[in-house]
Amino acid sequence: MHEITVDGRSGRSRILVGERLVRLERYLPAGHTILITDETVGRLYQSQFPDLPTITIGCGESHKTLDTLAAIYDRLIALEADRASFIVGIGGGIVGDVTGFAASTYMRGVPFAFVATTLLAQVDATVGGKNGINFKGYKNMVGVFNQPRFVIADIGLLHTLPPGQIAGGLAEIVKHACIADRDYFTFIENHCEAIQSLNEEVLLELVRRSVEIKAEVVNRDERESGERRKLNFGHTLGHALEKRLGISHGQAVSVGMVLAARLSHHKGLLSGDELERIIALLARLDLPTTLAFDRRSVFEALKKDKKRERDQIHFVLLQGLGKALVAPIAIDELERWLLDTQ
Ligand SMILES: O=C(O)C(=O)C[C@@H](O)[C@H](O)[C@H](O)COP(=O)(O)O
Numbered sequence: 497m498h499e500i501t502v503d504g505r506s507g508r509s510r511i512l513v514g515e516r517l518v519r520l521e522r523y524l525p526a527g528h529t530i531l532i533t534d535e536t537v538g539r540l541y542q543s544q545f546p547d548l549p550t551i552t553i554g555c556g557e558s559h560k561t562l563d564t565l566a567a568i569y570d571r572l573i574a575l576e577a578d579r580a581s582f583i584v585g586i587g588g589g590i591v592g593d594v595t596g597f598a599a600s601t602y603m604r605g606v607p608f609a610f611v612a613t614t615l616l617a618q619v620d621a622t623v624g625g626k627n628g629i630n631f632k633g634y635k636n637m638v639g640v641f642n643q644p645r646f647v648i649a650d651i652g653l654l655h656t657l658p659p660g661q662i663a664g665g666l667a668e669i670v671k672h673a674c675i676a677d678r679d680y681f682t683f684i685e686n687h688c689e690a691i692q693s694l695n696e697e698v699l700l701e702l703v704r705r706s707v708e709i710k711a712e713v714v715n716r717d718e719r720e721s722g723e724r725r726k727l728n729f730g731h732t733l734g735h736a737l738e739k740r741l742g743i744s745h746g747q748a749v750s751v752g753m754v755l756a757a758r759l760s761h762h763k764g765l766l767s768g769d770e771l772e773r774i775i776a777l778l779a780r781l782d783l784p785t786t787l788a789f790d791r792r793s794v795f796e797a798l799k800k801d802k803k804r805e806r807d808q809i810h811f812v813l814l815q816g817l818g819k820a821l822v823a824p825i826a827i828d829e830l831e832r833w834l835l836d837t838q
Pocket residue numbers: 620621623624626635636668720724727728731802
């Protein structure tokens with residue numbers, strides 16, 4: 497087991513990579529704990545949960561809403577949760593976001609933790625204290641920064657995930673390598689077969705290194721006033737594609753990364769060879785690298801990105817493999833480039 501820490505304003509968050517869901521109970525404080533999970537995770541793993549009151553939400557991005565939160569607040573009140581209660585979200589990124597937001601706002605905030613059951617949640621969504629919900633179709637429009645007390649990343653659970661769910665996490669893993677660690681990128685290139693066959697040792701190494709990269713960034717810039725924006729590589733276009741095409745987050749981020757890498761190449765920051773390596777690696781991991789989409793409509797969605805400030809957007813580019821750069825790009829320039837590029 498590897499322990500990696502994030503030190504945020506709300507306190508220390510311990511990320512326990514390789515710990516097991518069945519051992520959750522030993523990390524719980526004495527007193528009233530409530531679990532939040534979704535229907536699928538409940539069906540698959542409830543037998544491994546501690547015997548505690550459990551709130552179950554629906555599955556999928558369409559449940560990351562104010563309505564779901566309202567239902568959770570109702571249940572917390574019915575269960576007589578108070579400020580000394582502890583809440584644990586067991587599931588993927590959506591359970592994480594909704595649990596983190598509900599716990600951070602119920603009675604102005606109660607402590608919480610996660611057991612991350614998907615690769616995406618283990619390497620990204622539950623790490624770093626971003627807890628948000630969608631609003632009127634806008635991704636993560638309402639949310640808070642607040643660190644979970646701990647996150648258990650149980651690698652053993654990844655074997656039961658459908659293939660699409662694995663690919664979603666792999667997109668974020670490739671993102672971490674692209675923005676921060678060229679050698680990690682090469683490691684992933686050299687282990688594609690082991691990754692596809694869910695080799696536990698290799699998955700453990702991916703989760704460990706990705707969490708380490710993310711934690712280093714968050715420790716330097718928890719509230720995303722600068723460097724943390726790098727973790728949004730591929731997400732500016734990715735979120736717009738996700739919203740307009742209704743595709744999964746991982747698929748959208750994969751295509752978003754290719755487009756951002758193309759823009760980096762267009763600006764002379766990334767070589768043609770490096771661009772091709774990124775495209776080839778994503779394809780080997782069964783992630784899409786190109787999509788047909790209505791460029792005008794995606795551009796309109798992109799204009800609503802949270803990284804927009806008036807007539808420019810903080811866009812994440814690559815300055816070579818393993819090094820990211822956040823550059824303000826004029827909305828007009830982005831529009832011309834997006835409408836012209838293939
Ligand atoms: O933790 C971060 O910071 C990230 O940007 C990681 C992203 O991969 C993640 O999808 C995040 O939730 C996106 O945040 P948003 O603020 O762009 O909605």
